[in-house]
Amino acid sequence: MSELETFLKEKTTEIVGKMGLEAEVSLSQEDGQTVLEINPDKEEDAPLLIGFHGATLNAFQVILGTLAFKKxxxxxxxxxxxxxxRKEREEEIRARALEAADKAKFLIKEVSFPAMNASERRIIHLTLEKEKGVRTESRGEGRERHVVVIPEGLPQKDVK
Structure with a gap:
């Protein structure tokens, strides 16, 4: 295990402990990427580690990334x-993106998603980039940034 991986594992265990939880922390390589897996000892603690739409996992990602960069x-x-x-969420977002594309083409109307983080917006853009008859745009600022699925033929709006 590399020095970084040891550091990530130790810090994650420390943070989880400060949350009043116990979990097994492991590291693996998937598709060339390091994956830090946090599995709570009690199944009922899983929602606390994941958070609404993965918000707690995202917070872990930012905090651990910042600590690792500083070190x-x-x-x-x-x-x-x-x-x-995350895999389940990605599959759900892909399915919703395809449904939104079908809806936009059928109604010949823009279909908007709720605000999402950058990685979730990227999933929609990549899922629909080769889908015929629609294009995607990100609109809004900061935490309100969201994806809009636009059927062919509708004019493009200015995007900030």
């Missing part, structure tokens, strides 16, 4: 996961 002076990409949540 090692460089950014090493890794993904924080718990119980396969």
């Amino acid at each position: 090692f002076g460089k950014f090493e990409p890794f993904l924080v996961e718990s119980g396969g949540y």
